[in-house]
Amino acid sequence: MLPGSRRKSAPRLRLLVQGLFHRGSRPLHIVTFSVYNTAIAIHALATSTMADSTKPEHLNTSALGTRAYWDSAYTTERTNFALDPADEGTVWFSDAGAEERMLAFLESLADVDVLHKEADGEVAQGEEESDFALPTRFLDLGTGNGHLLFALREDGWEGEMVGVDYSAESVRLAEEIKASKGAEYEDVRFREFDILKGEAEKEWLGEGFDVVLDKGTFDAISLSDEKDAQGRRVAEGYREAVEKLVKRGGRFLITSCNWTEEEVKGWFEGSELEYEDRAEYPSFTFGGKTGSSVCTLCFKRR
Ligand SMILES: C[S@@+](CC[C@H](N)C(=O)[O-])C[C@H]1O[C@@H](n2cnc3c(N)ncnc32)[C@H](O)[C@@H]1O
Numbered sequence: 001m002l003p004g005s006r007r008k009s010a011p012r013l014r015l016l017v018q019g020l021f022h023r024g025s026r027p028l029h030i031v032t033f034s035v036y037n038t039a040i041a042i043h044a045l046a047t048s049t050m051a052d053s054t055k056p057e058h059l060n061t062s063a064l065g066t067r068a069y070w071d072s073a074y075t076t077e078r079t080n081f082a083l084d085p086a087d088e089g090t091v092w093f094s095d096a097g098a099e100e101r102m103l104a105f106l107e108s109l110a111d112v113d114v115l116h117k118e119a120d121g122e123v124a125q126g127e128e129e130s131d132f133a134l135p136t137r138f139l140d141l142g143t144g145n146g147h148l149l150f151a152l153r154e155d156g157w158e159g160e161m162v163g164v165d166y167s168a169e170s171v172r173l174a175e176e177i178k179a180s181k182g183a184e185y186e187d188v189r190f191r192e193f194d195i196l197k198g199e200a201e202k203e204w205l206g207e208g209f210d211v212v213l214d215k216g217t218f219d220a221i222s223l224s225d226e227k228d229a230q231g232r233r234v235a236e237g238y239r240e241a242v243e244k245l246v247k248r249g250g251r252f253l254i255t256s257c258n259w260t261e262e263e264v265k266g267w268f269e270g271s272e273l274e275y276e277d278r279a280e281y282p283s284f285t286f287g288g289k290t291g292s293s294v295c296t297l298c299f300k301r302r
Pocket of ligand 1: 070090091092141142143144145147148164165166167170193194195196197214215216217220221
């Protein structure tokens with residue numbers, strides 16, 4: 001057994017369990033998942049051996065790291081949505097209020113004019129320098145049902161939004177949900193795109209996005225047993241892939257349940273991304289260590 005592999009199998013189970021309780025938005029499942037998730041998080045906290053900001057060890061692989069798993073999951077969610085338009089599918093980490101915490105964190109950046117919910121300022125006349133700011137552009141990586149982007153729009157963010165996912169069924173589901181909504185959602189766009197293998201086209205990438213979002217996607221990628229051209233687990237190439245999508249000076253906001261805060265820093269702090277801040281979650285203490293079952297960290301691209 002590899003050093004630390006016992007500790008690593010716990011977080012894998014965390015995402016796996018939510019996968020098993022895939023209709024996770026239903027109350028019974030939320031309760032079941034919450035209890036289990038907290039127990040596993042305590043285990044992870046108690047057995048963590050990782051030094052601060054070192055590169056974390058890999059997780060054990062699982063079906064949640066495969067495209068086939070997600071295609072099948074979103075096929076089911078499309079059927080459910082067709083039968084009941086109120087059922088938009090799983091909102092990942094809803095028991096931890098992750099989406100709300102990400103929204104609140106982004107709002108706090110808008111409050112200090114780092115981000116802009118709508119076009120802001122005056123257009124310059126003649127030679128004068130303009131202080132005009134376009135509304136923040138968002139990219140959601142592994143968008144699933146697109147819920148996070150729809151929630152941002154509902155919250156008054158008016159900028160361009162793109163959701164990408166390697167599952168064609170996810171893109172179909174997100175488009176179907178969008179079609180059931182009002183005209184203000186029309187310019188939320190969804191694309192089939194493999195973050196690790198795709199080459200982003202200028203047409204939708206532009207100069208990069210002001211904010212790139214990830215809720216549960218790196219968690220899923222961390223469970224893949226695929227190797228890249230250099231023979232590494234594909235999770236190793238994720239940071240580099242993300243860096244290319246964030247505009248210089250832009251933000252990468254990631255939420256994870258499979259990795260602790262220090263582990264997320266270990267994965268993403270590097271040449272282009274620097275750790276900036278974190279969203280607050282209720283924490284618990286076990287065996288003298290303090291942590292939470294989900295974390296949301298913000299990195300700024302240099
Ligand atoms: C745990 S789900 C999270 C979905 C969504 N972000 C949410 O919070 O509801 C992980 C998502 O990542 C997508 N995904 C996994 N690997 C990917 C890759 N290499 N490129 C694009 N999407 C990927 C899956 O299809 C799935 O939709």
